[in-house]
Amino acid sequence: MSRLPTGGQIDRTRKISFRFDGQYYKGHPGDTLASALLANGVRLMGRSFKYHRPRGVLTAGSEEPNALVELRTGGRQEPNTRATTVELFDGLQAHSQNAWPSLKFDALAINDRLSNFLTAGFYYKTFMWPAAFWEKLYEPIIRRAAGLGSITTKPDPDLYDKGFLHCDLLVIGAGPAGLAAALTAGRAGARVIVADEDFRMGGRLNAETFTLGAQSGADWTAQVVAELASLPNVRLLSRTTIFGAFDHGVYGAVERVSDHLLTPAPDKPRQILWRIYSKRALLCAGALERPIAFANNDRPGIMTASALRAYVNRWAASPAETVAVFTNNDDGHRTASDLLAAGVKVAAVIDTREDAPALQGAEVLAGAQVTDTAGRLGLKSVTVRLANGKSRKLDVGALGVAGGWNPNVALTCHQRGRPVWNNAIAAFVPGAELPQGMAVAGAAQGHFSTHAALHGGADSARRILADIGISAAAPDLPQAEDAPVNITPFWHVGGTKRAWLDFQNDVTVKDVKLAHQENFRSVEHLKRYTTLGMATDQGKTSNMGGLAVMAELTGKSIEATGTTIFRPPYTPVSMGALAGRSTGRDFKPTRLTPSHKWATEQGAVFVEVGMWLRAQWFPRAGEKTWRESVDREVLATRASVGVCDVTTLGKIDVQGRDAAAFLNRIYCNGFAKLAVGRVRYGLMLREDGIAMDDGTAARLAEDHFVVTTTTANAVPVYRHMEFARQCLWPDMDVQLISTTEAWAQFAVAGPNARKLLQKIVDPEFDISNDAFPFMACGEITVCGGLRARLFRISFSGELAYEIAVPTRYGDALIRRLMQAGEEFDVTPYGTEALGVMRIEKGHAAGNELNGQTTARDLGMGRMVSDKKDSIGAVLSRREGLNQPDGLRLVGFKPKNPKARVLAGAHLLEIGADMTAANDLGYVTSACYSPCLKSFIAIGFLKAGDERMGDVLRAASPLTGDDTEVEIVSAHFIDPEGERLRA
Amino acid sequence: MRYSGFRVIKEALSGHKGWTPAWRDPEPKPQYDIIIIGGGGHGLATAYYLAKEFSQHRIAVIEKGWIGGGNVGRNTTIIRSNYLLDGNEPFYEFSLKLWEGLEQDFNYNAMVSQRGILNLIHSDAQRDAYIRRGNAMLLNGADAELLSAEQVRREYPFLNFDDARFPIKGGLAQRRGGTVRHDAVAWGYARGADSRGVDIIQNCEVTGFRIENGQCKGVETSRGFIGAGKVGVAVAGNSSRVMAQAGMRLPIESHVLQAFVSEGLKPVLPGVITFGAGHFYCSQSDKGGLVFGGDIDGYNSYAQRGNLPVVEDVIEGGMALFPGLGRVRLLRMWGGVMDMSMDGSPIIDRTHIDGLYFNGGWCYGGFKATPASGWCFAHLLATDTPHPTAAAYRFDRFEKGRMIDEKGMGAQPNLH
Amino acid sequence: MHDLAPLTALAGTTPVQDSIGPVTITEAPDWALASVAARLGQEKACSTALASVLGADIPGVAAHTQGPAMSAFWTGPHIWIVEAPYDSHEDLAAMLSAKLGECASVTEQSDAWVRFDVTGDGIERLFERLCNLDLAKLGQGAARRSVIEHLGCYVIRGTEGIHVYGPRSSAQSLHHALTSAARAVF
């Protein structure tokens, strides 16, 4: 048992039971999975990516590259979870990953034996013959061996949430610097957010033994946090990682609300993504200790000295009875003395410096280096080369490695700022180009002493708050250690054995040498060729070592060698949090039509049309296929009368003295002379001359139009018109507003449409053919006084109207229409029947207005007026859009009426080869026409207008369709338009 | 040096002492026959094919930073030839065929993996459009396959079929599509070109063109003037900046496209999938990371980084399609500069300046095009005639109204 | 008077109300709405006329003002939405356009929107999960447009609580967003 008898910030009064690889263990509240395992004498926690080497913890934080586990089970199984950050909870289950059959015996550890063949980039040089073997043989093997943890493909059962926070000052990291800054700003009344990734604020103070004034670090922290919590203007976010610095002071944060629980409380999220809008931000993210590379430096039990110290000080867990420390700086000695104080035996401090200071209670081997280690599943001993060249073996179960500290500069570089080298601490510190509004303090700035952190935090807070007009007083800060940094950079011990730089990806010093030898010398080439720094720690524990080795090889300075780019997220973020609530059926909002409730009662089948749900057809008892229902709806409508909810079409209210002149520029055809009480079909072009959208404009008054758009283009068309209004013709008197949702609109179509409407339109309104002819419109009342709008327009080709009432009455109106229409066997029809009838009539819709077709292609070339300047007119005249053999909209009728013609089929001459060279056009829309008792289609054919009566193939090799079709007019039904004028 | 399994074993047994540089770092010569500006995938491929297929000599590739540092080093690695329009499909199919023989051709394992690409269908109109596209692919000699929802479910059982806002109604598959180890493409072409005598000059920034009476004589660089008979520009992400030095304004805007990779996972995704009702496409790398992306941020940018709204939009799409992703972690996100042309299709053409040639405007489709782009640009540079499959990629198509607009979005680059 | 029965935006005959923790979310169908946009060059005239109709100052940028019978909020440059009780003002648009005459374009908006009234302690904590508005700065009488779960909504700080206007056709999605966020918070 390696739990120390006393100390640590754990609640010894309570025991927590958890499982790792099926084995039961006990820990305490305050433990992490890693500390609890170490306390239970477990050092082996994982396997490396490539060589499947046995691994234990390297760190005590979120930068952990080795101790990755699969946490939880079922839909909640979470791969690659760092044991060092998992807060222990009762019933926790974790499994080791990337090992088979077991963590202790992993078959793929064979890779370790073959390592000499599996050096950096070896795979680029082989596996090329025979070509077909790559997908079939080599790659499957590689893929199975690669990867880390696995996910279940079950849906994640937990909820995620999103939110938005605003502050004057965002403090990133709640160590001494962050807490001093928060205290300064909080007392000044600034709106402060303090975010820390740990579940206990305090940062390194939790892992150190030195005092602040008379208090322990933990006590001082508790006192400050308590004061901050009492301030209404301060928000404390623990378990919260600021993962990215985005433009203009926006930060991304993830709060792990429920990850320390077995399952989240009902309706409560697992995690929350916060988008934080800050005026200023102060980065107090501290620093990370880096390892030193030496032969077999990756064994379980070998970790950074600060991690070893943290496990002992914060968690009272020592990985072994006897340990040693390998260091190139004074901080390693602090680890040794802390361990001694905790009663852990320190075999020796191996210090690479000839002038290493002495240490009370432990032997210091000055000018010595660790040359090798032993212990396959856990460290047994280390071999040391002494200053005098002799070598000595130390039997230790753990080794703390102190290679110096790297300021945590990641967030300072998220907007492509580059860090600069600081010789005094032999590390990169934040550069001059910081994200807008960001400052840095404490260890993150390279100021490593607690004294410097406290004062740096407070002073920086005062300085940047002054920028935004908030004056803050300097807080009374406690006395704290102010030890100088004494380091003699030392990166790796020479030798022929493998010395690890990137632990997870198994990149060794040898690999960097090979990359250099093959001219992959730029840091980016080094990274990409060897995968150095591409592990889940994003190089936090590996990049510096790699750079240093490359610098040595090229003879350049480390600064000149440079770093790779730091990218968000700072630590990996779960996809669930980034998606928030927008999952499953809530992925996007749903828009319902006014008749939705009624249609549901009718048993309608619904279809997604953009965000809308529309009735697709209304099946009746006994109808076996959708075709039966749709054919019935079409025939009934054409025979008597049908009703369809067309509310989804965009409606834009256009008012103003210049409304007509405005529309005259928006539409390619003329609108200036449209009479009040009349409707006109309009075609809009994009400025590039391609058809954009079509619809109708109804003139309700001299200065008032109602414009309709297709369902899909309602938003873009409104945007387009606002652009024209505000940017192109700012002095036109035009006002625009969308009224799509305000009016429930129904198409009433069929020979009996007028008779039906006459039953509900109030008598004072004459809608006879003479008084209210085709393309008339007017404001009327129905059902005894309800205001309504009536448009005599037809998409179906029948005598038809569209009637609109305030949306809240839409449900009542459709019920009334059905009731009043009983005597005519009125039939509700859905989007399918609507589509069939518009194809029968040859009306263009979305499939024809596909953004690639011109007015001329659509057979409306003559509509483009050259008498006026309308949007798109000029560019529509370009030669490429006006070829004699250009595409034209035509109709297609199969020689065999029962033969299906498929939308998406291409047109070729009979007998022509199926090649692109023979491609004459394509079918855009097709359906079965119950009226013509034949399949029919429309589409675009080269010089189609000159090919009436010709017979071609409509071929769809994709689906195996190949139908002989006759080229006909697209207007299959009532080409003269007698019905709609009836 | 020729790479092979035997070579790897031999070197392993002799301490890897024999490996030589994959390419040299020569000093620039005063004069070349052909200079390619831009040591990205397209530039290196152009140089490689110029030397290998068009037996040109005295060729240099000039790169401002490190080779392969453009979009070939920063993309989602997908290859496919599932295009609709005649101007595009033959070119991308030519490219796919080159991918299929590439590794043997340049003796480098770029891990060309034809694991298939599947575009999901969520509406009838989308099916109609995909059928039209699939038929266009077949007519052009490519492969295409229309899948029913049930067939999709069999191949991707973990997608959201039962609780979806926009149900999956099928898919258009191209089995020959897939992914490639992107960096290796640059390195393979660089090594192949270098071994054929091409000078690859890194850390050499072009600062201007020397143009004398309508003729381009060479380039001014951070390492001095370098003369050339012909200069080919292939600088995706910098096209407007570089061509402005020749006094040209282009039908191009530069936008940022973000891409993402998750932590490594054991194999879960068999091929490449694209969501048809949101901005999300995804594949899984050989290392196990899910590599995915979505839509461009939508504003002009040279910053090579994006913002949160698009990150959230993309991952909302991912979760809507694949609800099991919730507990997977996003490891890294990055942004690349996309030279978005005004119709969404590229330009490979002469300029009005003799001896100055241009290759660009690849939007976010450049990676899959790398081999054919290199080949066709080499063809143009070597023969002064466009390669048949790239004949439509002309500058003047906008003036003449011969746009190649796959998406039908018109002259607004951020919509393509 | 006609005999057609209205439905609320949530397709009920009576408004839906949810009490979750300390907050209450109530569907509020009883409001008539009309947009008033000043005609070009008539901005002053329109403001004056509208003010007299309201019996209150016209709302400035991103503001809401309350008159004796009617209230209004700013939605854009020289554009406002006027609110009045539906029962007494079903013809609000017609009435306004009669009173404002040539100086304004008036459009009926009553049924373009669904309105939810959100009241109770801690609604700030609810709204920080819904939209990016800074609730601390959204004092009484503030009216801002924002995005709630992909939906463009007006968020108005009233005397008691917050009024949310969202697109009527998406009433159910908006209601779901409000209630599920409330359950997540409280």
Added chain:
Amino acid sequence: MIINHPLLGPCDAQEFTYKGDARLIDRPDGMADGADAAFYNYAYLRDNPAGQHRELWFHEQGDRSWLVVTRNTVTHEITQVELARDVARKSGRSA
């Protein structure tokens, strides 16, 4: 990104829809001579600068104003935001 709206103050760029180069305000006269060339230039050619860029954003989820935003395309720093309607008038556009 945050766009400092001239009327509403700082707004998240997510509320806006982007169109592109503010020169799109300067639409040529379709009835003038040489309109073809002018429109080709207007619709298709861009400076696409790496640096200061004047560009059009539509406050679609806000007050429906079109704005002209001056933004650095390398750093994303925004130095000026104007109502597009004012800019259009200043550049001589009327009815």
